[in-house]
Amino acid sequence: EIVLTQSPGTLSLSPGERATLSCRASQSVSSSYFAWYQQKPGQAPRLLIYGASSRATGIPERFSGSGSGTDFTLTISSLEPEDFAVYYCQQYDTSPKYTFGQGTKLEIK
Amino acid sequence: EVQLVESGRGLVQPGGSLRLSCAASGFDFSSFSMSWVRQAPGKGLEWVSAISGSGYSTYYADSVKGRFTISRDNFKGTLHLQMSGLRDEDTAVYYCAKPYGDYPCFDSWGRGTLVTVSS
Numbered sequence: 001e002i003v004l005t006q007s008p009g010t011l012s013l014s015p016g017e018r019a020t021l022s023c024r025a026s027q028s029v030s031s032s033y034f035a036w037y038q039q040k041p042g043q044a045p046r047l048l049i050y051g052a053s054s055r056a057t058g059i060p061e062r063f064s065g066s067g068s069g070t071d072f073t074l075t076i077s078s079l080e081p082e083d084f085a086v087y088y089c090q091q092y093d094t095s096p097k098y099t100f101g102q103g104t105k106l107e108i109k
Numbered sequence: 110e111v112q113l114v115e116s117g118r119g120l121v122q123p124g125g126s127l128r129l130s131c132a133a134s135g136f137d138f139s140s141f142s143m144s145w146v147r148q149a150p151g152k153g154l155e156w157v158s159a160i161s162g163s164g165y166s167t168y169y170a171d172s173v174k175g176r177f178t179i180s181r182d183n184f185k186g187t188l189h190l191q192m193s194g195l196r197d198e199d200t201a202v203y204y205c206a207k208p209y210g211d212y213p214c215f216d217s218w219g220r221g222t223l224v225t226v227s228s
Contacts, residue, residue, distance in 0.1 A: 035214035037154075044218035045154065050209055056216055088154055092213035096168050098144070098156035 002026055004089050004101035012109040019076040021104045023089035028069045033092040036065055036074045039103075040085045048087075049074065076106075084108050111135040113205050113219035120225045125195050131188040131205030131219055139163070139183040142208060144215065145190050147201035147224075157203070158190065173199075195226045 003026040013019055023036075031052035037045040047056040049065035052072060062077040076083055089101040117129040129145070145157040158179040159168045167179050176194040181187065188205050202221040209216035 033213050035212070037215075039154075044204055044221060045215070046218075047209060047214055047216045050212045050214045050216075056209065090154075090214060096159065096213070097170070098146075098159075098213065100154040100156070103153045 001097070002029060002091055002093055002099055004091060004099055006087075006089055006101035006104045008104060009102075010105045010107060012107050013079055014109045015079050015081055017079050019074075019079055019083070019106060021074040021076075021087055021106070023067075023072045023074070023101050025070045025072070025091060029072075029091045029093075031068050034065075034067075034072055035090045036063075036072075037088045037090065038083075038085045039088065045088065079106075081108075111207060111217040113207065113217055115203065115205055115219040115222035118222040118224060120227065121195050122228050123196060123226055125226070126191070126193040127195065127224060129190040129192065129203055129222060129224070133186045133188065133205075133207070136207070136217075138181075138186040143181065143188045144206045144208070145179065145188075145203055146206050146215070146218075147199075147203045148221070149198070149201040152201075155201075160188070192224070195224075197226050200224060200226045 005024045007022045034052040036049040039045045053065045064075045066073050086103045086105050088103050112134045114132045121127050144159040160179045164181045178191040180189045204221045205219045206215035207217040
């Protein structure tokens with residue numbers, strides 16, 4: 001079973017700063033099967049990035065994804081107030097099984 | 110517009126059963142696999158189960174295998190999750206989720222329905 005480990009657990013930044021969130025897989029993951037989500041309190045998750053680096057419909061350009069193999073990164077180039085939330089990475093393997101990371105909380109400094 | 114609306118929330122005793130439903134609209138329901146994803150209070154996301162578009166293939170997380178059954182009615186556009194042998198650790202908000210085209214990730218989610226397992 002593939003385990004996804006996100007770091008840091010909490011990231012404290014100010015609006016306008018750059019955020020870099022990491023997700024490491026316990027074994028190699030197909031980039032086509034890797035995604036990132038944003039979740040705000042009381043809301044369902046929102047798909048941000050699919051295929052490791054493609055933005056989902058309607059997602060602002062400040063969100064970008066990169067990585068391959070076991071190391072993936074979500075970057076928010078310049079934080080807006082609405083970006084402070086919890087972020088999850090997710091992978092799919094052909095068992096089939098979907099696995100989520102434990103989340104990174106992005107909070108206002 | 111894609112809409113997914115879950116129902117069936119409730120308080121159940123350990124060992125009990127509950128059936129969740131998800132009413133889907135705004136897309137060709139039978140063309141998409143569908144999943145249930147849950148989130149325990151204050152915790153992260155956990156995929157629970159998936160079903161193919163035809164309904165012939167079903168898949169489960171190890172944590173629910175043998176206790177939960179996923180099904181769908183393509184004529185009515187509804188997804189179901191029959192839960193039995195419920196445990197305290199099954200307490201969570203349960204979301205139904207639709208994949209993003211052919212990609213194995215989820216672009217549409219319901220608002221979720223809360224299942225509480227407690228004596």
